[in-house]
Amino acid sequence: MSFASLGLNADILRAIAEEGYSTPTPIQTQAIPAVLKGGDILAGAQTGTGKTAGFTLPLLQKLSANPKVVTGRRPVRALILTPTRELAAQVFESVRTYGKYLPLRSTVVFGGVSANPQMMKLRGGVDILVATPGRLLDLVQQNAVVLKEVEVLVLDEADRMLDMGFIHDIKRVLALLPKQRQNLLFSATFSNEIKDLADKLLNKPTLIEVARRNTASERIEQTVHPVDRNRKRELLTHLIKQGDWQQVLIFTRTKHGANKLTEQLSTDGISAAAIHGNKSQGARTKALDDFKKGAIRALVATDIAARGIDIDQLPHVVNYELPNVPEDYVHRIGRTGRAESEGVAVSLVCVDEDKFLRDIEKLIKRDIPKEVIEGFEPDPSIKPEPIVLGRSMTIGRNNGGGNGGSNNGGSRRPTLGAKPKPKTAGNGGKSSGGNNPSAKKPQGATRRSKPKKPVVKIG
Incomplete structure (x- = not known):
């Protein structure tokens, strides 16, 4: 199977070819047509399977095939939420690489760096926004971005977002979005919390799995x-x-x-x-x-x-x-x-x-x-x-x-x-050498306070 057979346009296929790819991975073969069809998606794919292109390619296709005529600042039409700065940067690079021949604008926002350049980009208007939850909500509070016209929401590595305690931020973001939209949830593992989130967020989703649940790559x-x-x-x-x-x-x-x-x-x-x-x-x-x-x-x-x-x-x-x-x-x-x-x-x-x-x-x-x-x-x-x-x-x-x-x-x-304190397993919370409550928290990949078993209520 080739990328051309998946319904992608010539400009996207040209960008894919320039990156040296000719054959889609299993997750791409399943996800691209499903996303283009328009329904909600629950995709289980571990890292390294090509899942980022699995949603960025059809996202670019959908937005470019149906351009939105606007007066004034163009609105955010697709929002991609990721748990960390590095992942946000990686996803944005994928959007920029595969969309370089399309008349679409995109940008990425995350913490740890100045918000001013990000606000300038948003002021010019973007079609696709890649963001970490914390910085996105900060920019919303500063009226730097409006999410009322988002057509597609992507939650990438949703399991990690729940592990990091971002469920409350996710709920706040969802409240800013229109009810009529396409939702794509990608997760490397399926926990009970992910199933609960999917039940609340997704409407009759198409389930895509390219490996047994919670298993490591056979390679x-x-x-x-x-x-x-x-x-x-x-x-x-x-x-x-x-x-x-x-x-x-x-x-x-x-x-x-x-x-x-x-x-x-x-x-x-x-x-x-x-x-x-x-x-x-x-x-x-x-x-x-x-x-x-x-x-x-x-x-x-x-x-x-x-x-x-x-x-x-x-x-x-x-x-x-x-x-x-x-x-x-x-x-x-x-x-x-x-x-x-x-x-x-x-x-x-x-x-x-x-x-x-x-x-x-x-x-x-x-x-x-x-x-x-x-x-x-x-x-x-x-x-x-x-x-x-x-x-x-x-x-x-x-x-x-x-x-x-x-x-x-x-x-x-x-x-x-010992005494309960914020988790310190070296994965976003305070660790040894970083348990000082007065220490400045990194933005973007910030761990929010999290109960042992998050209660997911989305509506």
Whole structure:
């Protein structure tokens, strides 16, 4: 099947060809005709499947095929909401790339940078707006943007938006939109909260799934290397040097951990940079650009900051620390094995993380192969210790062994010890080194306060 057979016009096909693409991915084959048909869509596709083009291409086709004649400032006709700045920038780049031969205007707005240039762009009028919820609502309050004529709403990576606590912002945005519109909801995983959101938001949606729910790509070679907690850094350096890895994305649970590991890798002679919520937008952009062009070998990231990282043929992803939320494992390793490329995902797992590993394997419905690296055999006498995510947040304390599980052993999100404070798992909230309540919150990818199980009421 070709892109031409999906109903896209010559100008869009020309832009696609110039990017070197000729055959649509499975999600694109299903989503493009469905979006063009006009109904609501609920699409389940993990990262790396081409889902961004799956909604940007038909969106461009719909808007260009039905131009809106307006007097004065042209209105926003399509709104794409994303959870993070990096993902917003990536989606906007896709819109701009594939729509470069169309008479449509687009722009992106997110926090962490000055709002004035964004307001200037909006003042000139745009057809397609890509935005993070926080900055969008700020601009609405400043009367910089009106959403009364939006024809299509896209919620990209909706599962992550719920994880970050954006449900209240989403409800506020929905109240600003016309009731008659097309809704497209894309999610890498399907949780009960996503199903609830879909039930409230979508009208008889077409369901599109290109992989089994909550599963990792079959093109990704997954391996667990058991190792003692105090030898992880040594093993990581060994793997990078012995394997001559020139480009590796490494995940930590906290921002402090990302900074510390970056310094340690640099000491070991491996060029590295960190990317997380406490970094300025300029620093995050530079780190990502340096990584893409090969100026640094290792990019150390937290979960939220890594959303939107789109690197063709990224060969290696390393879980230096396993995530405490198993769905995050799927998102992490989805950075490699994208499109038709092969990828390798390595997890360095100490005894403290055994419960995390079991939860991940239960989610993806498979056992991940274990391989002990010679010279790094774990010491069987070492006992599990609680995992500290921040200054006052500990997983595994007083829960019968302290290996990261909940008290009843069955909760998907672990019981958190100590005094309750905002979540600090290095994925958008305050982490160690960032728990100061007076610290300035990053905009755009800001975590809103979130109950353990969000109640989704949309209307």
